[in-house]
Amino acid sequence: AxxxxxxxxxxxxxxxxxxxxxxxxxxxxxxxxxxxxxxxxxxxxxxxxxxxxxxxxxxxxxLEDELILRLAPYRPAMELLMTIPGVDTLSAAELIVEIGTDMSAFGSAAKLSMWAGVCPGNHESAGKRYSGKTQKANRFLRSLLCQIAWAAVRTTSQFKSKYQSLVIRRGTKRAIVAIAHKVLRPSKFEGHRPTIRHERHPAPMPDHGTMSLEFRRT
Structure with a gap:
């Protein structure tokens, strides 16, 4: 202006x-x-x-409107993601594009977090922490998760109180990465899981057959 x-x-x-x-x-x-x-x-x-x-x-x-339009078959998955504080329609679509909807493709929750670049290293000896740097990973996904984290800590959710407790000890950047990790962190790969089934998949998305999408909401 x-x-x-x-x-x-x-x-x-x-x-x-x-x-x-x-x-x-x-x-x-x-x-x-x-x-x-x-x-x-x-x-x-x-x-x-x-x-x-x-x-x-x-x-x-x-382009954003076109992306959301093409992901119409994945609307149930997007709506599930949008129950997470800080996740809107566009960020839900971008998460699906980057991660997909089959969490088993990553093997474990820890591997997914490492690939997303929001799993801080824990190099400790005698209680002393030497490094908190994250490993090289998907930079766009990491940036997206941090944007979601910033939005989440501005809501009246547990993310806000968690951020307020972390920022005092870790500083702003590390606290946001920690919240981004909580946003992404999947539930256990067992028990009851929300399952989304599609008979056919649109061309831009890989065919995984039955897809399951899990995200912890707290």
Missing amino acids: MIDCLLNGGTPVQALGYASNRLKASKEKLLMALEGDLSEEHILIAKMQRRHIDYLYDKLAE
């Missing part, structure tokens, strides 16, 4: 009025950043770039 104000002929002071309260920089620093000479050429190029960014966002929205 601040940039749009400048491009439409507004002054730095007027543009400052559109600053978000979430910005960490002081108003003085923001005003210094907004001040400067904008030539007609600068404004022309900036407006072209702005329109291009808006175009890309529109196309991204179209």
Whole structure:
């Protein structure tokens, strides 16, 4: 909004009025950043770039709509995932694309967590922890799970209280990874499991026959 104000002929002071309260920089620093000479050429190029960014966002929205449409046969699985705090329609679709719906393909819950990059290492000796780094894994899935974790800790769920207790001891980043792990962590590979059956699968998804999807909700 601040940039749009400048491009439409507004002054730095007027543009400052559109600053978000979430910005960490002081108003003085923001005003210094907004001040400067904008030539007609600068404004022309900036407006072209702005329109291009808006175009890309529109196309991204179209692709997201198409993704959800193609995953219509997996709607029951998506609705199951959406019972997890922080998971919306799009993130549920992205989880299915990245993970699938057959949890047995990963062998165990621990292997799935490691592949997703949200299972911290536990290198300890005499009670001392030497490393908490996660192993190399699916970066997109890790990023997606962390986004879901951020959304989850803003809900009135157990994720929020768990995050508040972890962030004091581990810091923000490690606490979010821990919440991401809790979001992903499957139930035991035994007992009663929700099962989703499809006679035919859409082309983009592999044919796994009977599919089971398990996620712990607490």
